[in-house]
Amino acid sequence: MRRIIFHIDVNSAFLSWSAVKMVREGQPDIRLVPSVVSGDPNDRRSIITAASIPAKKLGIKTAQPVSMALRTCPSLVLVRGDWEWYKRCSEGFIAICRRYSPVLQQFSIDECFIDMTFRCSGKDPVAVATQLKDEIRDSLGFTVNVGVGSNKLLAKMASDFEKPDKVHTLWESEVPEKMWPLGVRDLLWVGKKTEERLTAHGIRTIGDLAQLGMGSLTALVGQKFAAQLHENANGHDDSPVETEVAEAKSYSAERTFSRDYTDPGDIDRALFKVACIVAHRIRRDNFRASTVSMFIKHRDFSVQQKQTSLYQPTDVTAVILNEARRMLGEIWDGRTPLRQVGLGVSKLTHENAIQMSLFEDPKLEYYRAWDRKYDAQRSRAEDARMLAYERKGSPEGEESEPGAFSSTSVQE
DNA sequence: TCTGGGGTCCTAGGACCC
């Protein structure tokens, strides 16, 4: 039986979502003018998180520095991101998709796959996809693209065709006509480096890749990746729509400084902050970590990292921080300017720490108490922010759920 | 122009064990 998979992708998600909120507050629709969602424009290291279609037409791209975008378009409208609001918008569109099929895999905050094999039987998949797209637009006020295909890869490729507010199909029979003429970079998992490697050998389109022998491809990218690329370039993908939310395998946090830091005191303060964040998150999610890693980014963007295994899994901030400090001392001379510092934990378990009182650092109890205080303060701060948000975020009072948005027409 | 932040997976070399 032929599978029918939909990939639903919100058009310029963060920008559209900010626009919906601003329109509701009586402000102009930023989707109609060159606009972006970005970090602090006064910080020279801010980048573009999302761009409107008029901005994209001027050549402004996601991940571009704000300063560069402003030079391209001095009248560019800059909007700061609103994470709480984005989460609500995401929940709103996911809820609608789930009504079309419970076999749903959320792929990111603004994308999901649904398996429509049974829900579409006897129906025209394009008509169903169009209905879904229109329902999201009319009830939530933002547009999506729906890609329809016989597997996840083809559905995802299809949703990336012409935007916004469109439904496209990419069945296996359409692969030679619709997918093979595209550049290799358009294929999922082909990034900048792989593109360079492939084009250096004359492989420019997905069709070139599909016809390339496995031997040559393996020599270029390694066996495992070659097998995947070969399958994907031919439109094959048998991965299922995963309805279970996978548990996190690692947590990390990093801070890029507004200017390169050389002072060990500055670096240590940053390391302390990221350690607090990461440790708080694993405690919140009931994890303990057996591996701590830390990384630094230099002025030239080169990265150095160091990781270490612990004797016993931990969720104690001080333990994680001290390992990171020790490793920092091993990879940094204390003088070279640093652009960024980061810290991560992995090898996570839900095990309770084994109490090894004989060997346990007597200070541990003090550290844990410190963590409890930190966590309590942090959740109070989160509650306060959410409360403030509830009041500020809904001018009409009750209607704060995305499901209650008024219809907002969206034009290109 | 000067490049964020948070993830996943893969590879390659070395250590260590049998």
Next chain:
DNA sequence: TCTGGGGTCCTAGGACCC
């Protein structure tokens, strides 16, 4: 005393995704 080969774990680094 010097040798091999397989398996597994660890670490560093790199590529990709949104």
